[in-house]
Amino acid sequence: MSIVPYAGGTGGSPPQSVPLLTGDNYTAWSIKVEANLDAAGLWEAVVVREDAAAPVIAKKDKPARAYLLGALAEDLLLQVASKKTAAEVWASLKARFVGADRVRAARLGTLRGEFELLRMAESESLDAFAGRLGGMAACYAALGSTLEDAALVKKLLDSVPNRLYAAVAGIEQFCDVGTMLFEDALGRLKAFDERLRRRDQAGGEGADGQLLYTAAQWRARERRRGGARGDDDDDVRSEVSGFGGNRRSRCYKCGERGHFKRECPQLKKAPAAERALLVDDVEDAGLL
Template sequence: MESVLDAQGLWEKIKPVTDGAIDEKKNKIARAIIYQALPEDILLQVARNRSAKDIWEALRVRFLGADRVQRARLASLRREFEQLRMQETNTIEEFAGKLSGFVSRYTSLGSTLEDEVLVRKLLDSVPKKYLQIVASIEQYSDLDTMPFEEAIGRLKAYEE
């Protein structure tokens, strides 16, 4: 939704850059775009809000929860991420997909997972049959700057 509003030049109605006057026409367009994306039951709950910013805030609180709840969800997600390990039956592609899923979930909670963390998690979580390639990658590459996709590619090449 943020991308759609930004592409239409309307994201400033949600997160104003300046304290300028509210352009009522842009506010109405932003509100209409948000309404189009909502199911009817949720739409009826936020329709009382007149500004796009107020609607967005109501949705944010509803779906992300209060800051305390959001922090608790993030802590739970971190624990789940730390415990994740690649199974012997998983392919590199499958496990990389799981890690990418965590990136999306972190983002939805307002946090990020850096490539460095993902690369280290990937290399630390693979089964013993990958030990040789992992040792080689760790010895000859800078893991702090290696893109996640590059680590996936190297492991996939070894897997094949």
């Protein structure tokens, strides 16, 4: 029986180190271990082929087993320490985590449901919501999957409260949402939100608030500020317009209620010049 020469592994440098297998990272760990052992020429000892020469496998087995044991956490190491070959160690670990792919798929399904239900609260800041999205992306990465920027941007734009709707409409109209980076979309929304906050702080109370008064509130406000003058103005406006007016309003001439100034008894006793002046005032008010 001819001996197949061993091309590497035992006499050279050991395979490069990989993160320890802790139970939650089996999928990524197994990929790295397989690549490192194959690069070092030791993978044949783990997965034995039918045409492989037994002496060669025996020569590769010890370094391969040592490498696998060195890549395990202490609790897992004690469970497979009794295995005598690298193939047995690998088979034991695979049997332990044989459902890793199915468990991973189930966890991804649960995570996708949580991602779909994720919404930004009305009082929540954009930074806080972005942090929640980042944590969700990290959970995806831990399960060997990724959340693309397009999915994150879409979720961000669909989840913001109504006060940011104008910014969302502008982004969707003038930007390519499919290729936009998540940080870019977040920065645009934060700039718009900051502008809204500055505007709200600058508005306060005053002239802008007065524009919200109803007509009845405005007249009541003017009467409180002007007192009897407001009633006199109503009397003059009633006289000019020709409508009946308010019979309970105060006469501008004598100060008594119940009649207009033009009907005031004292006005009839006034000189002709004063009556002419009243007519001129009424005509001027009609022009205004």
